[in-house]
Amino acid sequence: MPKQEPRGWLREICLMGIVAVMVISGAILVKQGRKMDLFKPGPGVKQIKHLSDYYGELKGSSGDTPVFILEGEQPGGTTLVVGGTHPPEITGIIVATLLIENAVVSKGRLIVIPRANNSAASFIPSRGRFTGTPAGYTLTNKHGEDRYFRIGERVSNPVDQWPDPEYYCTNSGPLCLEGREGRNLNRSYPGNSKGTFTEKVAWGIMELIRKENVAVSYDIHEAGIGSRLAGLLVANPVQKENGISALELATMATMELEMQEVTMRPERSSEAFRGLSHREWGDYTQTFSFLSETENPEWSRTRLYDALSLDSEFPLKERVGRVIRTVVAVIDSFSMTFPDREVIVEGMPEYEEIMTNGVSYYLN
């Protein structure tokens, strides 16, 4: 008996050591998991709100997210740009960041939500476990400072919404998808104030569109290279004013883009595929709604992690440049059609400037 005591002590010390290592590495992982991108607002930002200002139930939850308001001296219409609905489609968050940090609005308002599904951004990519996909990446700005951006996942973190049902049926129509899609913000519109976590986030964005009387709403996405979706500017044909819908505005915008040698193709949003922003924002509110898709090499999984690559056919700067010009062209087409609610956004680089200088040059 006395001989066994030292072994007992030894075992206890070993166990305590193992527990301590597990706790410390767990804490490091949690800290990494929570490290979020920071935004450095430029002179155009007049106010910073949160989604919970529009739907209070989100307050204190990871569904809450910052909302940046850029406002001109002259009154005009209100526009909304949303990034990070699907955080790994990184062009969305980068375009939103460049708007927050560079745009100056001289007339009307531009509201920017850079990280629409904040919970999905906090989720370390499951594919990363096998391929080494990091939780985030760093871009170095022109002052030599590192800026960190999350990659996240396409759906809300299971910490916030679990378990998944066998099927998820959208709120707005008879479309049932695999259960995991219940955590997809872009299947959860028009939202539900009494629904799931993700449906509540969708509800918060709908409330913002209604309460701020948003005239033009734009959701930024990406698709795989070769996907039919890549290069589309999808627009809602239902919401009309003076007989004009978002689809006509999208057609005008893509013609304007052609003159800048930027190619995007207008597309009518499907009536059968429900729960998507461009569909439900337009069907359930007063807004003209748009969604664009650019080519993200990462989605094609041709290489390990390629979304940032500079040598691919569609480097980040190309996608960001194209979407910035598309956002501005959509706002311009609305302003030309409805001059009583004109919105003038200045300070954003031209496509060729972004191709020359790169994305990092425009980060604060």
Ligand SMILES: [Zn+2]
């Ligand atoms: Zn998407």
